[in-house]
Amino acid sequence: MLISEMDIITPQTVNDCLLILSKKETEHRIIAGGTDAVVRMKEGKWLPSTWINIKGLKELRYIKEINGTIHIGPLITHTDIIHSSLLQKKANILVEAAREVGAIQMQNMGTIGGNIGTASPAGDTIPALYVLNAAVELQSLHNKRLIPINLLFTGPGRTVIKPNEMITNIIIQPQTENEIGIFQKLGPRKAQSISIVNVAIMLSMAKDRECLGGKIAFGSVAPTIIRAKKCEALLPLNPLTDDIIENIAKIAWKEVMPITDGRATAEYRRDMASALLERGLYRLMRRWERK
Template identity: 75%
Template sequence: MLVSEIDMITPSSLSECLTQLSKEGRKHRLIAGGTDAVVRMKEGKWRPEIWINIKNLKELRYIEESKDFIHIGPLATHTDITHSPLLQRKADVLVDAAGEVGATQMQKMGTIGGNIGTASPAGDTLPALYVLGALLELTSLKNKRIVPIQEFIIGPGRTVLKENEMITKILIKPQRQNEKGIFQKLGPRKAQSISIVNVAISLTMDQDRKCVEGKIAFGSVAPTIIRARKCESMLTLGPLNDELIQNIAKIAWKEVMPISDGRATAAYRRDMASALLERGLYRLIRRWENQ
């Protein structure tokens, strides 16, 4: 099928888009920034009968704060995220991750909703959203439901999204004043390639610089993003000194479940997962000491 043989619909409102999604009988797929879609089409994948172009639905492009949550529209670009003062203050790990999604042009075009919907194990914003406990609002013409991101993604490229649904909101809890995060990525070329391994870390510290809660999520080392629960449990065992940080990094080697592919071997990914976690923890401690 040639690109010219695929129909394109451009709805002028969210309700019009949802009406199109509710129609049965033809295979459709949403497109916004198109940074993933173009690649998949070149690979011979993602060949729907109808593309629904939602790029201009301004009602889905926003970053706002309510009493309990930060609300992010699925059409917020990675550049919107990196430039948001609100997210810089209250979701620094997501800002870090969005700044590592491809080159500058890709960050301007690509959207957070697209990164989530693609459900790639190597998606750079996904580990950050996991440690932030993101909730996704999924909307159809007649219903809405809220799904935690870890329940939304069920395998490589696989989600629980129904044919008549779309992501209409991402909800995250704002970081507390004593909470800081960081994102680390290993790729063949810095900030312009698919991650070989990535990791998001969030630490909540007390007045004595002791960790009282920590969250760690790895990408590109399993069929989906994984939370490193054993590593997380070790973060609160004592002061994050050299010995404890290095012991935590060693445990990461056992928690990840990578495969070998054209970009890296499983053994290399395990080693790099440990190294990235160790480096990220040291960088976070320095941030605390320098604030």
């Protein structure tokens, strides 16, 4: 199919979009920033008969705090995230992840909803959303459901989102005063958005280096984002001394499940996952000591 043979529909409201999605006779796909769509079309993978352009739906572009949770519209761009004072204060790990999404042009165009919907295991914002206990609101014409983000993805490029549904809200839990987070990424170069390995770390701290618990989410080391549960179990057992941090990083080498592809070997990804976690924990301890 040629791109010139595709139809583009631009709904004026979310309800208009849901009405279009409810029609089963047409093969359609939603487009917002288009940063992933262009790549997939060149690969011959995303060639629907109809594109639904939702870029202009202002009702899906917001960042606000409601009843102790932060709500983010799916059309919020990575640049919006970077410049949000609310997220800088209460979800800085997501801000750090957004800063790592490729070049400035990618940050200006790409949206958080698109990053989620593409379901790439290398998506930079997704590990940050994992450690922020995010939930994704999916809406159809007659129904709405809230899915914890760890249950949203079923494999590379695959989610539980139904053909008649769209993402209408992302809800995250804000970081508390004693929580510190960091996002680390290894990529071939800044202009490329595809991570070789990435990791988001969130720690709940007490005095000195005493850790009360934490969450660790790796990207690009398995078919979907994974929580490093064995590493997490070691966090509250002892103060996070240099020796403990090194031991936790060694566990990460065994816990990730990477593959070899054109960007890196599985062994290299294991080594880098361990190194990124170790470096991230060291950096978090320095931040905590300065706090």
